[in-house]
Amino acid sequence: MKSVLITHADLPLGRRIAKVLWHDPKVLRILALGEGAIPRVFNSYRDGVPPRFVYERIDLARQRSVSELFRSKRMRVLGVDSVVYVPRHGAAPEGAPVVAKIPARTAEARLVLHHAQESRSIRSLIALGSAFVYKLAPSNANQLTERSELDLDPEVAPELRSWIDCDMLFNAEFASARLRVLLLRVPTVVASGGFVYLHPGLEGTAGLRVRPAGFDPLGSVISDKDVARAVRTALHTDMTGVFNVAARELLPLSVLGRWTRRPCIPVPGPLLAIASGAAAQFGGERLRGRLEGPYLRYGMSLDTRRAAEELGFTPRYRVGVARAGDGVMRVEAVAI
Amino acid sequence: MGGNGKPPAAPPLEVALGSNPFVDALSGEVDPLEAWLAALDRLAVKGEDVVPLRPQLVTPSAAAATPAAQPTPIAEPRAPDVELPLPQSALARLVGEEANQKLASLLGRIDGWDRFGLSRSALAQAFPFFYALYKLYFRVQSANHAKIPSTGPIVLAANHGGLLPFDGAMAVLDVLLHTEPPRLPRAIVERWAGTLPFVNVFFARVGQVVGTHENFARLLGEGEAVLVFPEGVEGIRKPITQRYRLQHFHVGFVEHALRARAPIVPMAILGSDDQAPILFDVKPLARLLGLPTAPITPTFPWFGPLGLLPYPVRYRIVYGEPLCFHERFDSEAALDPGLVRALANQVRRAIQTLVDKNRA
Numbered sequence A: 001m002k003s004v005l006i007t008h009a010d011l012p013l014g015r016r017i018a019k020v021l022w023h024d025p026k027v028l029r030i031l032a033l034g035e036g037a038i039p040r041v042f043n044s045y046r047d048g049v050p051p052r053f054v055y056e057r058i059d060l061a062r063q064r065s066v067s068e069l070f071r072s073k074r075m076r077v078l079g080v081d082s083v084v085y086v087p088r089h090g091a092a093p094e095g096a097p098v099v100a101k102i103p104a105r106t107a108e109a110r111l112v113l114h115h116a117q118e119s120r121s122i123r124s125l126i127a128l129g130s131a132f133v134y135k136l137a138p139s140n141a142n143q144l145t146e147r148s149e150l151d152l153d154p155e156v157a158p159e160l161r162s163w164i165d166c167d168m169l170f171n172a173e174f175a176s177a178r179l180r181v182l183l184l185r186v187p188t189v190v191a192s193g194g195f196v197y198l199h200p201g202l203e204g205t206a207g208l209r210v211r212p213a214g215f216d217p218l219g220s221v222i223s224d225k226d227v228a229r230a231v232r233t234a235l236h237t238d239m240t241g242v243f244n245v246a247a248r249e250l251l252p253l254s255v256l257g258r259w260t261r262r263p264c265i266p267v268p269g270p271l272l273a274i275a276s277g278a279a280a281q282f283g284g285e286r287l288r289g290r291l292e293g294p295y296l297r298y299g300m301s302l303d304t305r306r307a308a309e310e311l312g313f314t315p316r317y318r319v320g321v322a323r324a325g326d327g328v329m330r331v332e333a334v335a336i
Numbered sequence B: 001m002g003g004n005g006k007p008p009a010a011p012p013l014e015v016a017l018g019s020n021p022f023v024d025a026l027s028g029e030v031d032p033l034e035a036w037l038a039a040l041d042r043l044a045v046k047g048e049d050v051v052p053l054r055p056q057l058v059t060p061s062a063a064a065a066t067p068a069a070q071p072t073p074i075a076e077p078r079a080p081d082v083e084l085p086l087p088q089s090a091l092a093r094l095v096g097e098e099a100n101q102k103l104a105s106l107l108g109r110i111d112g113w114d115r116f117g118l119s120r121s122a123l124a125q126a127f128p129f130f131y132a133l134y135k136l137y138f139r140v141q142s143a144n145h146a147k148i149p150s151t152g153p154i155v156l157a158a159n160h161g162g163l164l165p166f167d168g169a170m171a172v173l174d175v176l177l178h179t180e181p182p183r184l185p186r187a188i189v190e191r192w193a194g195t196l197p198f199v200n201v202f203f204a205r206v207g208q209v210v211g212t213h214e215n216f217a218r219l220l221g222e223g224e225a226v227l228v229f230p231e232g233v234e235g236i237r238k239p240i241t242q243r244y245r246l247q248h249f250h251v252g253f254v255e256h257a258l259r260a261r262a263p264i265v266p267m268a269i270l271g272s273d274d275q276a277p278i279l280f281d282v283k284p285l286a287r288l289l290g291l292p293t294a295p296i297t298p299t300f301p302w303f304g305p306l307g308l309l310p311y312p313v314r315y316r317i318v319y320g321e322p323l324c325f326h327e328r329f330d331s332e333a334a335l336d337p338g339l340v341r342a343l344a345n346q347v348r349r350a351i352q353t354l355v356d357k358n359r360a
Helices: A012-022 A040-046 A063-070 A073-078 A104-118 A158-171 A224-235 A253-259 A269-281 A285-292 A305-311 B032-046 B060-065 B090-094 B097-107 B120-137 B166-177 B191-195 B199-205 B213-221 B252-260 B283-289 B304-308 B331-335 B337-359
Strands: A002-006 A027-034 A053-057 A082-085 A124-130 A142-144 A180-186 A188-191 A195-197 A209-212 A218-223 A241-244 A250-252 A264-267 A300-302 A317-323 A329-335 B141-143 B154-158 B186-189 B225-228 B264-270 B316-319
Touching: A002 A012, A012 A027, A012 A040, A012 A188, A012 A195, A012 A224, A027 A073, A040 A053, A053 A073, A063 A073, A063 A104, A082 A104, A082 A224, A104 A124, A104 A158, A124 A158, A124 A224, A142 B213, A158 A180, A158 A285, A180 A224, A188 A224, A188 A329, A209 A253, A209 A269, A209 A285, A218 A224, A218 A253, A218 A317, A224 A305, A224 A329, A241 A305, A250 A253, A253 A264, A253 A329, A264 A269, A269 A285, B090 B120, B097 B120, B097 B166, B120 B166, B120 B199, B154 B166, B154 B252, B154 B337, B166 B186, B166 B225, B166 B264, B166 B316, B186 B213, B191 B199, B213 B225, B213 B252, B225 B252, B252 B264, B252 B331, B252 B337, B264 B337, B316 B337, B331 B337
Parallel strands: A002 A027, A002 A082, A027 A053, A082 A124, A124 A180, A142 A300, A180 A241, A188 A218, A209 A264, A218 A300, B141 B316, B154 B225, B154 B264, B186 B225
Antiparallel strands: A188 A195, A218 A250, A317 A329, B264 B316
């Protein structure tokens, strides 16, 4: 039986994972952390004495608040032995930088990892990472395995840089004897209703996006339900290391954008370069990332054989376009 | 927030499957972007295959009858359930019934986009154009199709020529039309092709794959037929004095064939070296522009970009005896550079012999 701490449980992926773990009979207790108020979906989970589900508001990027939490009596009482690190994502994926301009996502990963190592009771940490950390060669569909090179270009956009930094933080702890660290690299996450997460260009509110004309990269996708299943599978194994997880389907950027209400307008490359240069000059780093990311030109297809063979995870949801009950065509995930 | 046991008064935060997230749940107002996007959707739905899973599309009346909380189920695709686009254009009408059946059989095995970017709808749309080139423009004749294994991984190695890679397109089409069940060879293209706007998308959608080791290994691992031009760019920029003389071979294809236990089928393509004879290659200019070649031909640059179009030469494609190196060597042999080079030279000699014999 596991007692699990989940970060960012107020954000969509965190909510989904918390729900799946709540229904997992092998999970004894859940401590869900979030910045915002408790989502209503958790209201019914908090019944029972002692409660099986506890929600705590916390700023994970602040050293003091995280330190106090990990040393608190609540943690000891709940007996947390596993951490599921869900990164900051959604409409405001970056958050305000904390110390020395470190992005909030990186600061959070560092603090959670550090305190998980220091804790006496925590034995495993399952982290969600992004598949956009890979270096993409000029090709419409790069075949990426867990051993593929990361994009360590110093000029990489800050949005991607924070993902790469988080990835390397967890990578450095794979050999740790005290703490089992398992990193799941997930591609663009789609959720029923046309929601998109963890895609540096499409994440956020619906609306127009731009992409370089003449490029339409193919990308792996995964359903949010499969992400939650992968986390649950990872939680109950003894494996460590990096695992790519993705659905079998791939979607071109133009199609993914169109069917998630984020249509990508093709703009000639030179115009994008000028706009990107202006954004860099005036500090619009997020805008710069959206204009010149390699994921806008070159595709990627994740090799998930390691996850299937060693972790025992295979996707159970197909991602595609379907007409929902209200008659609107949207990206949907349907059980195989 | 607290609400222990009390039903929530406001709508839940999570949008139920099947409801529209772009309609404000409280006020009922539609996102202003939605109307414009809905129009875009209606246009897109008319295209027959932007939908990767080929879901069961429902009519608006049926959609209204569907309970709001349930999405329309996505049907599993069935291989024989292939509807070809109606032959509306003159080009499409040109395609004969047999070729149409081949295409239908091939399309039935493709679902949306494959791992390398091949698109079912793009292939269906491009087929009539290339079929017209094959039948009317280049008037391709071919022989020895029985040499192509019908199943399993194979490497098709051919000579390369002509400024634009029409030889690749004709070879792909020839294999497709003369194998049963029809096989679509995946041509390996130069890496710089992946950086070219529009070209990279077109190549990927019709089945060409950028030549990385990962792609090559994966294709053979999946039992595909892979078409390579081991001369690379040297083949297409050789001058008229060198036509039909095979240039230096790259050896990567032999390594992969050994590892994947795949036979190598030599192919001779005659006609490609005559489609755009290069009189002179201005190499300094090519280096300056970052291009593989800056050719002078009888028509280029005198007639502008039109001068690059191939002349209507007749193509002949001949297949040679498969070279089964994997039966003589184990996969560890791929690690021996000397052996791999020797085997690549053997393939080169086989293709050169085929070319010389069929030119005579």
